[in-house]
Amino acid sequence: MNAITAEGLVKTFGSGEKAVKAVGGVDLVVPEGTVVGMLGPNGAGKTTTVRMLTTLLAPDAGRAIVAGHDVVKEPQAVRSKIGLSGQYAAVDENLTGRENLWLFGRLYQLSRQQASQRAEELLEQFNLTEAADRTLKTYSGGMRRRLDLAGSLIVHPKILFLDEPTTGLDPSSRLDLWDVIRERVADGATILLTTQYLEEADALADNIVVIDHGHIIAQGTADQLKAQIGGERIEVVVRDAEALDTAEQVLNLGSGGQCVRDDHTRKLIVPTHTGSKGLIQVIRDLDEAGVAIDDIALRRPTLDDVFVKLTGRHAEEETPATEPAGRAS
Amino acid sequence: MTTTDLMPSASRVGLSQAFTDAMTITWRNIRAGLRVPDNQIYMFIQPIMFVLLFAYVFGGAIQAPGVDYTEYLMAGIFVQTMAFACAPASVGLADDMQKGLIDRFRSLPMARSAVISGRVVADLVNQFIVLVIMIVCGFIVGWTFHNGFGQFLAAIGLMMLFAFAMLWVGAYIGLSVGNPQVAASAGLIWLFPVVFMSNAFVPPSTMPSVVQAIAEWNPVSAMVAGARDLFGNQGIIDSDAWPMENPVAAALLWCLLIIAVFAPLAIRKYKAASSK
Numbered sequence: 001m002n003a004i005t006a007e008g009l010v011k012t013f014g015s016g017e018k019a020v021k022a023v024g025g026v027d028l029v030v031p032e033g034t035v036v037g038m039l040g041p042n043g044a045g046k047t048t049t050v051r052m053l054t055t056l057l058a059p060d061a062g063r064a065i066v067a068g069h070d071v072v073k074e075p076q077a078v079r080s081k082i083g084l085s086g087q088y089a090a091v092d093e094n095l096t097g098r099e100n101l102w103l104f105g106r107l108y109q110l111s112r113q114q115a116s117q118r119a120e121e122l123l124e125q126f127n128l129t130e131a132a133d134r135t136l137k138t139y140s141g142g143m144r145r146r147l148d149l150a151g152s153l154i155v156h157p158k159i160l161f162l163d164e165p166t167t168g169l170d171p172s173s174r175l176d177l178w179d180v181i182r183e184r185v186a187d188g189a190t191i192l193l194t195t196q197y198l199e200e201a202d203a204l205a206d207n208i209v210v211i212d213h214g215h216i217i218a219q220g221t222a223d224q225l226k227a228q229i230g231g232e233r234i235e236v237v238v239r240d241a242e243a244l245d246t247a248e249q250v251l252n253l254g255s256g257g258q259c260v261r262d263d264h265t266r267k268l269i270v271p272t273h274t275g276s277k278g279l280i281q282v283i284r285d286l287d288e289a290g291v292a293i294d295d296i297a298l299r300r301p302t303l304d305d306v307f308v309k310l311t312g313r314h315a316e317e318e319t320p321a322t323e324p325a326g327r328a329s
Numbered sequence: 330m331t332t333t334d335l336m337p338s339a340s341r342v343g344l345s346q347a348f349t350d351a352m353t354i355t356w357r358n359i360r361a362g363l364r365v366p367d368n369q370i371y372m373f374i375q376p377i378m379f380v381l382l383f384a385y386v387f388g389g390a391i392q393a394p395g396v397d398y399t400e401y402l403m404a405g406i407f408v409q410t411m412a413f414a415c416a417p418a419s420v421g422l423a424d425d426m427q428k429g430l431i432d433r434f435r436s437l438p439m440a441r442s443a444v445i446s447g448r449v450v451a452d453l454v455n456q457f458i459v460l461v462i463m464i465v466c467g468f469i470v471g472w473t474f475h476n477g478f479g480q481f482l483a484a485i486g487l488m489m490l491f492a493f494a495m496l497w498v499g500a501y502i503g504l505s506v507g508n509p510q511v512a513a514s515a516g517l518i519w520l521f522p523v524v525f526m527s528n529a530f531v532p533p534s535t536m537p538s539v540v541q542a543i544a545e546w547n548p549v550s551a552m553v554a555g556a557r558d559l560f561g562n563q564g565i566i567d568s569d570a571w572p573m574e575n576p577v578a579a580a581l582l583w584c585l586l587i588i589a590v591f592a593p594l595a596i597r598k599y600k601a602a603s604s605k
Contacts, residue, residue: 051432054436055435055436056432056435056436076438079436079437079438080438082436084432084433084436086429086432086433087429090428090429090430090432090433091430091433092357092361092430093428094360094361094362094364094365095357095360095361095364099357099360103353103356103357104433104437106349106350106353107350107353107354107434107437107438107439107443108437108438108439109346109438109439135364151433
């Protein structure tokens, strides 16, 4: 059973010459009980896709079934079965944590008593009991996100949409939130998570969908995606720019001409199949050739590499980079 | 409590749910409003200030022929303040939009109308309190009503209806601009000419003929003249324009017309609202 199915979703903003195709035909399948990470830079169409799937925005074309209901024809049925936690913490900062959750519970059509009880449970679950009766103005960014997420869990929804849940959080709050999300996964929730952080998709998602300019450009597990760009490689930063030619020759000799060079950072990248042995070999070869090294490392491919390979730029950049893709670090 | 207990049974929104949701949002708006004492103070001080300023500062200078200016003035200030109800409503909704709360609400299985109607009802409660404060101030500066308690209540009813109508205008503006700073001025600035080009503070007969014609057909004039009629305060009717001869009826019609136009507009805006 699929919790979310989308076929050919299209959304264009504006009209005429100013028209911007935010989403240009997205197909998506999220099987029940899995976490799909939608990965892409700012403006890739992640939020627009989520907004269509959560009934906030009507698609111009295509259709989507969420929790067994068509998002356009039966929006209210969809709404009663999903939880949405937005990019911006959508909570009332003049209400207390408890009041916010009670409010959302009432609007999910719970009785007063049910809403109070549920608020209490969630406050406890999210470690917010102590702060329950303080207005949100006094909350930290991480606490607000936790409350926002709690607000999306009022009716135990089986399907959760988390739109950039950790954007703007400090690292430790981010890890806290990851734990909370993992608990939902352990509970069997289906989650569609959007993120611009590769490590986040890597850490949380079973399947990753890479989206750019409103189109899905790749999908698969993190390992499958990484496999697309090959195995380990060695990265060398030489001390003197003059030594780059010599070093490149040495590395090309050892790898059959597969060395990639970036003058700007004095970096050379070469694939290896022999792991640390290959690393030792490269150090030895360069030493013999008299090339001084600033830095050398054996690297496994990251999702960032995948992203750079697919789009020619880094995922966390807003605009296309003009520098060569080999600048990845 | 099991999972199924928490699932709303009906997916269609009935009238009773629309009412409950609107009350829930009203509760939220009033509750949140009380936590911002600055707003409250400003909201209550402004009308008091207007009454005192006009009565004691301008009152001596403005000569309304043949009438006591305080008598003439009060209905004008009351109506002006009701018209200004527009601004807080537009700021409130624009703020919700900018902060993403409207998105959250729209993702919930709640009545579509409740976010706006909850705002309108909460602001209407505020406006009622403001009106009561102003009336008390009015009594203090020597104003009173002369046509009995029934008509006095009718005047209050008429002004609440006007505030209600203006709140829908405010809702429409707020949802259109979607930014509280812009909404604060967009919700208010156009009201100054509308309020001043009326019979609220001076008789229109003193204005140039074009402005005078505008003033005679201005909904604010109909409201002010209507309120003066019901209070039994002296007005200066030197116009044979229909709204000035039948001010209560004209005021009612204006209010209904404003609601009929702006309520659907605001609801449509809400449905289409997409804070990005």
